[in-house]
Amino acid sequence: MRVSRSLLVTLRDDPAEAEIPSHRLLQRAGYIRRVASGIYAYLPLMWRVLRRVSAIVREEMDATGALETLLPQLQPAELWQRSGRWAGYTDGEGIMFHLVDRQERALGLGPTHEEVVTALAADLLRSYRQLPVCLYQIQTKFRDEIRPRFGLMRGREFIMKDAYSFHADPDDLAATYAVMEQAYSRIFARCGLRAVAVEADSGAIGGSASKEFMVTADAGEDLVLTSSDGRYAANQERAESLPPAAVALPPAPPSTLETPGQSSIEALCSAHGFHPSQIVKVLLLVARFAGGRQQPLLIVLRGDQELNTVKLSNGLNRAHGPSWGSLLQLQPLEPGQLAAPDRLPFGFVGPDLDDAVLADSPGLEPTFLRLADGTALDLERFVAGANRRDLHRTGLSWGTEGDGVLAPPPRQxxxxxxxxxxxxxxxxxxxxxxxxxxxxHIFQLGRKYSEALDARFTNDQGQDEALWMGCYGIGVSRLAQAAVEQHHDEAGIIWPVAIAPYEVIVVIASAQDPQQVALAERLYGELQAAGVDVLLDDRPERAGVKFKDAELLGIPWRLVVGRGAAEGRIERVERASGERQDGEVGALVDDLLQRLRQQRNPLA
RNA sequence: CGGGGCGUAGCGCAGUUUGGUAGCGCGGGUGCUUUGGGAGCAUCAGGUCGCAGGUUCGAAUCCUGUCGCCCCGACCA
Structure with missing residues (x-):
């Protein structure tokens, strides 16, 4: 492709709306344009990158035996109602775009395809002899994100590869899950990304085992915790660790403590010399369930620990989802929700707070659901709020009766x-x-969707049972931007060869010099003939402009045809290393072709 | 949804406090010079100042409403 014909529009200034480097660079180098909040046009250069990423994804998915399909984006509400996800995905802060057609039928734009693919499986899969099967597609997904941001990182319309596998038993599912994990590692490695697989929460999609693949970058929205030996990595939502040891509180009889205005752990510690682990803190929340119940929660933690809301939500769903409906929202208890806010001394609350503070509050259940983390329950002695303003108690312990002895809430x-x-x-x-x-993100879904949508098969015993399912996603457009986040410098993007829009750019230093033009044209033709994706910068610009653009675009190799053209000499610059070589065209090109063969597929 | 900010030429911005009929840089066209690291000079084109009401002799500027966009938070396969 000739740059003069390529609709290349680069910007000299950073666009005002872009915050992180990858978003700025993609916009400035003419890869993407915003059409609306969270909705982007992929310009020709970006589309080439996305096609190359997709090609790698396809190769690796095909290699696992998965079958490519294309499923509808417009999906009937009825399917989502059957899986029980319609309300959760469309009400309130649900993320599904939905609409009503001229026949008054409710439809949604697919944020994911479990429903559609499971309904198909129900139709097509009848016998264990057909299993396992894995279907995948690369397609645009729609999610009405609460806050789209960072360009393609969190868009409302984005490209995703999603795959769904169907199995006769959980072992077979686990085997495919392992194969997918391998395929994913290969995909990210081939795309030139440093990615780690971390244990993850399976979230709203449900299921048991789940792993996320994280590209490490400062702009990342997730916090990952890893062990220094590299043997453990998990999303913080899901991470397990041993609690640091508590500092024992010296034995002393229970007593009250004046704590004027000391409503935070830090204030308490600095005023009285406590260590945070000697204090028991109480968080008051309200959980809203699909059945309409608004349940006040009293959460007890050791003072130096933080609440993991994902663990709490999962626990609530497990214990109470069946009777109260699924958990919709978890929010701090606000004084405004209480009939008599004055009765609740915020900042001085202890685990034994009386349910009476909730009395007559509209909408709220009249008693707290009380839960305590093990670190708090394992304390022999502790400090806690006295449930009266400006007052705490020390020398407290857990037990059934006695002075300063509090009843321990259930452990979780x-x-x-x-x-x-x-x-x-x-x-x-x-x-x-x-x-x-x-x-x-890869999941072992189990039978959640197959049971809901009645996707059943006949097993080798002649019995009818629900299919076992896995699902496996890759954010294709997000991956492309993540690559930029990981590979850029002051001057611009530095694409890994495997996903670069072009592998080589031939720059004519002076488009007025017929000898330079002739050599560059010859070179351009030869590289094309050799199967190289090559750009020819034939614009009548000054050399400096073309060099800057080549760097901004991030083309891995630059061949400069300049002063040496008459002697058949050119300059070769590698974008990533900045390494320059002057030499005779033929030798430099031969060497380049060799390097490209290796760089195109680092795993080959 | 809560908090904060911004909408003025294709892009980045000034002008708004104190109302007087719109400007700068980049970019685009043309001509000359320049030509290996985002050139110089000259010249031209380009804006219903997000939109709708209102106040005023007069509104980019003041008031009301509305739409859009960005940031923080809540939220999120």
Whole structure:
């Protein structure tokens, strides 16, 4: 392709709306344009990148035996009602775009395809002899994100590869899950990304085992915790760790403590010399369930620990979802929700707070659901609020009766793992925090969807049973931007060869010099004939402009035809290393072709 | 949804406090010079100042409403 004909529009200034480097660069170098919030046009250069990423994804998916399909984006509400997800995905802060057609039928734009693919499986799969099967597609997904941001990172319309596997038993599912994990590692490696697989929460999609693939980058929206020996990595939502040891509170009889205005752990510690682990803190929340129940929660944690809301939500769903409907929302209890806010001394609350503070509050259940993390329950003695303003108690303990003895709430794992915590697999290792961009997520779904949508097959015993399912996603457009986030410098993008829009750019230093033009044209033709994706910068610009653009675009190799053209000499510059070589055309090109063969597929 | 900010030429911005009929840089066209690291000079084109009401002799500027966009948070396969 000739640059003069390529609709290349680069910007000299950073676009005002872009915050992170990858978004700025993609916009500035003419790869994407915003059409509306979270909705982008992929310009010709970007489309080439996306096609190359897709090609790698296809090769690796095909290699696992998966079958490519294309499923509808417009989906009937009825399917989603059958899986039980319609309300959750469309009400309130649901993320599904939905509409009503001229016949008053409700439809949604697919944010994911479990329903459609499971309905198809129900129709097509009848016998264990057909299993396992894995279907995949590369297609645009729609999600009405609460806050789209960072360009393609969190868009409302984006390209995704999603795959769904069907199995006769859980072992076979686990085997395919392992194959997919391998395929994913290969895909990210081939795309030139440093990615780590981390244990993850399976979230709203449901299921048991789940892993996320994270591209490490400062702009990442997720916090990943890894052990320094590399044997453990997990999303913080899901991470497990050993709690750091508590500092024992010296034995003393129970007593009250004047704590004027000391409503935070820090204030308490600095005023009285406590260690945060000697204090028991109480969080008051309200959980809203699909059945309409608004349940006040009293959460007890050790003072140095933080609540992991994902663990709490999962626990609530498990214990109460069947009777109260699924958990919709978890929010702090606000004084405004109480009939008599004055009765509740926020900041001085202890685990034994009386349910009476909730009395007559409209909409709220009249009693707290009380839960305590093990770290708090394992304290022998502790400090806690006295349930009266400006007053705490010390020398408290857990038990059934006695002075200063509080009834322990039911135990549940609620604490968030933190950087610096000892690792479960080896207490001598500590967790280290890194930011990550989620580019892939694989799940063992189990039978959640097949049971809901009645996707059944006949097993080898002649019995009818629900299919076992897995699902596997890769954010294709997000992956492309994540690559930029990981590979750029001051001057612009530095594409890995495997996903670059073009592998080589031939720059004519002076388009007025017929000798330069002739040599560049010859070179351009030869490279094309050799199967190289090559750009020819034939614009009548000054050399400096073309060099800047080549760097901004991030083309891995630049061949400059300039002063040496008459002697058949050119300059070759590698974008990533900045390494320059002057030499005779033929030799430099031969060497380049060799390097390209290797760089196109680092795993080959 | 809560908090904050911004909508003025294709892009980046000034002008708004104190109302007087719109400007700068980049980019685009043309001509001359220049020609290996985002050139110089000259010249031209390009804006219903997001939109709708209102106040005023007069509104980019003041008031009301509305739409859009960005950031933080909540939220999120």
């Amino acid at each position: 794992d609620l604490r968030a793992a933190q950087p610096g915590d000892p690792c479960c697999h080896d207490p001598s290792q500590q967790l280290v925090a890194a930011r990550g961009i989620e580019v892939g």
